[in-house]
Amino acid sequence: MNELLSPAPEVDARGAAGVLPELPGRMTEPLRREMTAFRRDLHMHPELGNQEFRTTGVLKARLERAGLRPRVLSLGTGLVCDIHPGLTESPGDRRPMLALRADIDALPIPDTKDVPYRSTVPDRAHACGHDVHTAAVLGAGLVLAELARKGELARPVRLLFQPAEEVLPGGAADVVECGALDGVASIVAVHCDPRVDAGRIGLRAGPITSACDRLEVALVGSGGHTARPHLTTDLVTAAAKLATEVPALLSRRVDARAGLGVTWGRIEAGHACNVIPQRAELSGTLRCLDLDTWREAPDLVHAAVDEVAGLYRAKCELNYVRGVPPVVNEPAVTALLREAMTARAGAASVESTEQSLGGEDFSWYLEHVPGAMARLGVRPPGDPRSRDLHQGDFDADESAIATGVELFTAMALLGV
Structure with a gap:
């Protein structure tokens, strides 16, 4: 044997x-x-x-x-x-x-x-x-x-x-x-x-x-004194809104059965309590259960990020890194x-x-x-x-x- x-x-x-x-x-x-x-x-x-x-x-x-x-x-x-x-x-x-x-x-x-x-x-x-x-x-x-x-x-x-x-x-x-x-x-x-x-x-x-992609978002603005946020681009607020509103927007723009979701793992902005920074960054992942919806995801995310950033007059740079399909x-x-x-x-x-x-x-x-x-x-x-x-x-x-x-x-x- x-x-x-x-x-x-x-x-x-x-x-x-x-x-x-x-x-x-x-x-x-x-x-x-x-x-x-x-x-x-x-x-x-x-x-x-x-x-x-x-x-x-x-x-x-x-x-x-x-x-x-x-x-x-x-x-x-x-x-x-x-x-x-x-x-x-x-x-x-x-x-x-x-x-x-x-x-x-x-x-x-x-x-x-x-x-x-x-x-x-x-x-x-x-x-x-x-x-x-x-x-x-x-x-x-x-x-x-x-x-x-x-x-x-x-x-x-x-x-x-x-x-x-x-x-x-x-x-x-x-x-x-x-x-x-x-x-x-x-x-x-x-x-x-x-x-x-x-x-x-x-x-x-x-x-x-699931499909899994990586998102890296940078918001850029003039910054300034926290006493006068109306004269600045308030990037901290913009980043906070982007972190909550982009997942919410996406959930209303795709079939819920597709299981598309964005979860942020990092938000970074500023170093002083009385200074509105000139740059804020977010990074996270997008996951999706449906193959066809995953193929559409980059365009959907770009549109949602641009919409939210535009409300706060923030310039936006999105690096959408394709990961893997389901x-x-x-x-x-x-x-x-x-x-x-x-x-x-x-x-x-x-x-x-x-x-x-x-x-x-x-x-x-x-x-x-x-x-x-x-x-x-x-x-x-x-x-x-x-x-x-x-x-x-x-x-x-x-x-x-x-x-x-x-x-x-x-x-x-x-x-x-």
């Missing part, structure tokens, strides 16, 4: 259509331990977007040890690795390729956990679970490579390790420009979800995340993910999930090929604590890595 594969245990995988096929490619305990150790190594050495040189290097080395030929992206970080049936690419092979995507960057926040694998880099942490995503795709790649050697992989699979997911507008757009989707027919990914128990996934056809899961690919997870762990391992207001640059891939993202449960079953993403104490139940591996391998084996 190969050390990366073990016999599939008996699983009740009956779905609405009857008994699903039993699939090969189960992980062994040695591979589970290796992927847990690999994830912990990444967790101890987090790297920010477009700086993931060490991460790229260790991934490349492990894939080469498995007899594969990973290719570092021209961006300098990130890589792709193709696994062909029989491990040999056949000229003219037009079988549709499935891409398994993982994001490899970390966040610029401190790791506050007291664990042996705590980050060794100050103010850097894998607080969004990208280390889990990466270990799951790597583990799946190692299993699929062994199946390819045995003649049990019927379709080519591309492993895609993407840099800079946390950097707007997201590294995915650059990866697409590098040609990483050439030959790809569909793409899937997972995202850690601390609200879902480990061993389970959450699925939703259609939109599963991730819209293609129904047929979502159904295959459900079938794959059911085949591995039974129908009870899949739950419905809500659309999130978080952004994810996986959406850029879906502008080019159909695909879907699943929520990967990372909450220890029965644990009442809430460790949300993007917090320094975030951690994952590491059994989720095996769940991700099983999901990805089953997806690759189910066919087109």
